[in-house]
Amino acid sequence: MTRDLANCAVVFEPSDPPRAGTVAFWRPDSDEQGDLTVAIPDSAGTVRTRTVPAVRLSVADALPVLLGAGGHPTVAFWRAVTEAALHLVARGRLLPGVSDGDVDAWRAGPLDAADLEHLAALAAAMPAMARAVPVSADGSGDTLPAASALLRSFVDAVADTMPRTPAAALAAGGPAFAAVEPTPVPELRRWAIETGAGVDRGVRISLRMEPTGDDLATAGFRAVVQVHDLADPSRVADARDLWASGAPGFTQESTVDTIMAVRRAARVWPPLESLLRAAVPDELVLTDEEVTELLSGAASSLAVAGVDVHWPRELTRELSTRVSLGTEPAPSDMPAFFSGGALLDVDWQVALRGSALTEAELDALADATRPVVRLREEWALVDPDLIRRARERAAKPLTAIDALSAALTGTAEVDGQQVEVAPTGWLESLRDKLSQPDDGDEVGPPDGLAATLRDYQLRGLRWLARMTSLGLGCCLADDMGLGKTITLISLHLHLSSRPGQGPTLVVCPASLLGNWEREINRFAPGVPVRRFHGPGRTLDGLTDASSAGGHAGFVLTTYGTMRLDAETLAGQGWGMLVADEAQHVKNPRSSTARALRVIPASARVALTGTPVENNLSELWAILDWTTPGLLGTLTEFRTRWATPIETDRGGAAARRLASLVRPFLLRRKKTDPGIAPELPAKTETDQPVSLTPEQAALYQAVTSELMAEIRDSDGMARRGAIVKLLTALKQVCNHPAQYLKEDTGRLAGRSGKLELLDELLETILVEGGSALVFTQYVGMARLLERHLAERGVPTLFLHGGTPVPQRESMVQRFQDNEVPVFLLSLKAAGTGLNLTRADHVVHYDRWWNPAVEAQATDRAYRIGQTRPVQVHRLITEGTVEDRIAAMLESKRELADAVLASGDAALTELSDADLANLVELRSTP
Numbered sequence: 001m002t003r004d005l006a007n008c009a010v011v012f013e014p015s016d017p018p019r020a021g022t023v024a025f026w027r028p029d030s031d032e033q034g035d036l037t038v039a040i041p042d043s044a045g046t047v048r049t050r051t052v053p054a055v056r057l058s059v060a061d062a063l064p065v066l067l068g069a070g071g072h073p074t075v076a077f078w079r080a081v082t083e084a085a086l087h088l089v090a091r092g093r094l095l096p097g098v099s100d101g102d103v104d105a106w107r108a109g110p111l112d113a114a115d116l117e118h119l120a121a122l123a124a125a126m127p128a129m130a131r132a133v134p135v136s137a138d139g140s141g142d143t144l145p146a147a148s149a150l151l152r153s154f155v156d157a158v159a160d161t162m163p164r165t166p167a168a169a170l171a172a173g174g175p176a177f178a179a180v181e182p183t184p185v186p187e188l189r190r191w192a193i194e195t196g197a198g199v200d201r202g203v204r205i206s207l208r209m210e211p212t213g214d215d216l217a218t219a220g221f222r223a224v225v226q227v228h229d230l231a232d233p234s235r236v237a238d239a240r241d242l243w244a245s246g247a248p249g250f251t252q253e254s255t256v257d258t259i260m261a262v263r264r265a266a267r268v269w270p271p272l273e274s275l276l277r278a279a280v281p282d283e284l285v286l287t288d289e290e291v292t293e294l295l296s297g298a299a300s301s302l303a304v305a306g307v308d309v310h311w312p313r314e315l316t317r318e319l320s321t322r323v324s325l326g327t328e329p330a331p332s333d334m335p336a337f338f339s340g341g342a343l344l345d346v347d348w349q350v351a352l353r354g355s356a357l358t359e360a361e362l363d364a365l366a367d368a369t370r371p372v373v374r375l376r377e378e379w380a381l382v383d384p385d386l387i388r389r390a391r392e393r394a395a396k397p398l399t400a401i402d403a404l405s406a407a408l409t410g411t412a413e414v415d416g417q418q419v420e421v422a423p424t425g426w427l428e429s430l431r432d433k434l435s436q437p438d439d440g441d442e443v444g445p446p447d448g449l450a451a452t453l454r455d456y457q458l459r460g461l462r463w464l465a466r467m468t469s470l471g472l473g474c475c476l477a478d479d480m481g482l483g484k485t486i487t488l489i490s491l492h493l494h495l496s497s498r499p500g501q502g503p504t505l506v507v508c509p510a511s512l513l514g515n516w517e518r519e520i521n522r523f524a525p526g527v528p529v530r531r532f533h534g535p536g537r538t539l540d541g542l543t544d545a546s547s548a549g550g551h552a553g554f555v556l557t558t559y560g561t562m563r564l565d566a567e568t569l570a571g572q573g574w575g576m577l578v579a580d581e582a583q584h585v586k587n588p589r590s591s592t593a594r595a596l597r598v599i600p601a602s603a604r605v606a607l608t609g610t611p612v613e614n615n616l617s618e619l620w621a622i623l624d625w626t627t628p629g630l631l632g633t634l635t636e637f638r639t640r641w642a643t644p645i646e647t648d649r650g651g652a653a654a655r656r657l658a659s660l661v662r663p664f665l666l667r668r669k670k671t672d673p674g675i676a677p678e679l680p681a682k683t684e685t686d687q688p689v690s691l692t693p694e695q696a697a698l699y700q701a702v703t704s705e706l707m708a709e710i711r712d713s714d715g716m717a718r719r720g721a722i723v724k725l726l727t728a729l730k731q732v733c734n735h736p737a738q739y740l741k742e743d744t745g746r747l748a749g750r751s752g753k754l755e756l757l758d759e760l761l762e763t764i765l766v767e768g769g770s771a772l773v774f775t776q777y778v779g780m781a782r783l784l785e786r787h788l789a790e791r792g793v794p795t796l797f798l799h800g801g802t803p804v805p806q807r808e809s810m811v812q813r814f815q816d817n818e819v820p821v822f823l824l825s826l827k828a829a830g831t832g833l834n835l836t837r838a839d840h841v842v843h844y845d846r847w848w849n850p851a852v853e854a855q856a857t858d859r860a861y862r863i864g865q866t867r868p869v870q871v872h873r874l875i876t877e878g879t880v881e882d883r884i885a886a887m888l889e890s891k892r893e894l895a896d897a898v899l900a901s902g903d904a905a906l907t908e909l910s911d912a913d914l915a916n917l918v919e920l921r922s923t924p
């Protein structure tokens with residue numbers, strides 16, 4: 001059973017305690033004998049019992065599988081049940097109890113009518129195969145378990161599994177109800193019955209609030225207990241009628257269930273305890289303080305416990321609060337305002353049905369001494385927080401950047417709560433302006449630009465000019481090849497018209513120094529440009545735009561040099577600081593990222609084609625450098641944004657973050673309408689190849705040896721062994737000589753990939769084409785270099801150790817068509833290079849990160865390319881490469897969410913899933 005579990009049938013096997021239950025995955029078409037007894041109907045409709053092989057997982061381990069993609073109907077069914085169970089857990093619908101075996105156990109509850117109706121609908125839809133394990137203990141019978149009971153057992157198993165964490169153990173003050181191992185608690189059985197037994201099989205209660213008099217100005221409230229029949233949600237009666245036997249449809253046991261329900265509610269809100277001392281728990285007269293408690297949060301706590309509070313319809317609860325932000329007049333120096341720690345006033349604004357209260361109405365609200373207030377010819381219920389805000393009117397001021405963030409998202413944290421925000425005046429105008437990226441100032445192509453900007457490049461320039469004029473940093477995240485460099489050069493020329501504008505410092509990978517210098521000389525002739533790199537580097541003689549030298553110049557440096565000379569660079573007044581290929585500083589704790597942050601500049605611009613490769617923290621790292629404080633601290637960002645978005649993809653948190661980030665990040669792709677329509681076609685093809693007999697034998701030997709090592713290890717040792725296995729298998733798929741570390745000897749005839757590469761290059765060269773050949777292994781590239789030299793094919797080879805001058809010379813020779821084949825290390829040459837001479841891109845092996853591969857392809861498929869580009873991905877059939885390719889193709893969302901982490905994501909696979917991934921399979 002090493003095949004994909006999501007394509008198996010699924011049954012649940014209950015146990016005591018519920019968390020000990022198992023989820024069994026099995027194949028209905030299996031002819032093998034196993035240890036799972038199932039009873040399923042045959043084609044004639046006869047139910048027959050047989051045993052099949054099964055993979056059994058604990059509930060905790062099964063949840064990710066059930067929530068993933070799967071094709072079998074039972075997986076789809078149990079996925080729906082899992083989602084329902086997790087929803088109950090997330091809402092806090094959990095009750096402690098004692099199992100039949102006298103050990104601690106959680107169960108789902110209390111359940112309201114909607115919950116019960118949903119679970120009943122799921123039970124009615126349960127496929128027979130989803131409950132195929134017979135009820136009889138010896139498996140001899142063919143009676144299937146009741147769908148509703150089995151479903152409820154699974155829901156309780158999820159409820160019993162999820163709370164068992166170290167934090168829960170700390171909160172519980174001991175192992176009971178927190179530890180995974182069963183804890184005997186027979187002494188708690190009576191308590192468990194009182195707090196939870198029958199909670200979803202009898203009745204639930206609600207509280208109907210009624211005025212005690214006709215004059216609401218002086219009247220109090222009483223809470224009337226209503227009883228709801230869970231078996232028939234339409235059946236409702238007052239408790240007084242139930243005790244008087246005047247409630248049709250309720251049984252004698254309903255009174256006992258009602259007392260139990262009141263007792264549970266009293267644990268949440270103690271004032272209800274007095275009902276337990278009454279002959280009939282029918283109603284409770286409340287003090288103003290108790291009404292205030294309900295309005296302050298007690299009603300919400302009761303609702304979580306399954307007890308709804310219903311207020312009179314004649315009392316409106318449509319009062320809301322938000323904060324008003326803004327100062328008048330607008331700051332005269334906007335850049336200084338946002339960078340200087342200025343504060344904005346925050347005023348509470350109270351509204352009735354969205355209409356703000358007047359000052360007189362706020363005064364009346366502030367003077368309120370009771371939770372009922374007369375406003376605009378109607379009575380309103382008000383909680384004490386709202387009255388306090390009406391009295392204080394002002395809240396703690398926000399910093400300018402926090403206020404801008406609040407204006408863009410519509411929410412802010414005030415007094416520890418997320419509240420609605422209403423920007424006013426100039427801040428509202430600024431928000432509207434920033435929210436329209438294409439509605440920029442009419443900035444035209446700058447003087448001195450020796451090029452014609454495409455429409456989208458001109459829009460990018462206007463956006464950059466607007467953001468930098470406000471003193472706000474930003475990130476231009478156009479796809480590779482769309483002209484980020486020329487757009488930035490245009491921005492430099494535009495800014496240089498300002499008096500006293502300082503020079504621009506560009507920090508980039510070493511491989512891009514030459515490209516930047518060529519582009520500046522080409523598009524901005526006469527603008528000074530120097531490299532701050534290598535021995536003898538200096539900043540002496542820099543001028544600004546106000547000097548006799550005219551334009552402020554460019555200084556180009558590398559991330560490595562910047563890290564070493566950050567103090568020197570920080571001593572210069574920079575008009576603009578540019579981080580090219582900004583994903584190099586996506587780790588905010590790295591020394592490179594820290595060094596970049598100490599260099600001051602009037603404007604900061606990040607350039608990258610991939611603002612997010614692996615997780616949202618990378619986006620935070622880039623934008624926190626360009627616009628410090630915009631997204632809060634990294635911890636705050638993870639709490640407010642990253643975690644909610646990861647658990648609720650596409651939800652409200654994602655939309656709010658998008659509204660906050662969008663003004664500061666301009667992201668455009670080649671596929672967007674109106675973007676580089678002149679680019680020729682691109683064709684991407686997976687090229688399957690077979691392993692040679694030598695490769696197949698090596699593949700199986702490596703798999704057998706290293707899987708045994710993996711099974712005998714754990715923790716970091718196991719993860720290291722998995723990386724070792726994956727690396728070895730990829731090298732075997734490339735060429736046996738790479739895995740065996742052979743520097744000499746025969747290469748031809750030993751690798752299916754090498755044979756296909758020869759065929760591809762022969763066709764490409766005959767047609768007069770040029771090719772980029774990417775591999776992630778320098779050793780494999782050296783083997784290719786030797787092999788192609790033996791065949792008389794001239795090549796260039798660029799890797800991480802190639803000196804900068806040699807890199808630039810190689811790029812120029814390739815672009816001049818002196819050499820037709822360029823071998824490149826993917827990590828060293830996957831970004832920044834302009835190699836539009838190539839019309840073919842060959843990925844000899846897979847990086848397993850779609851974003852990285854796309855960047856490498858964009859060395860050829862970019863502005864300046866005039867011929868169709870063909871992309872060839874070489875994939876060995878029946879191997880781990882084949883399975884990964886299928887995942888990248890058919891599960892794009894999984895690839896983006898998980899595989900972007902590369903090999904590391906695969907180190908968490910179970911032994912069975914790992915064996916399934918690397919197993920060598922026969923191909924048609």
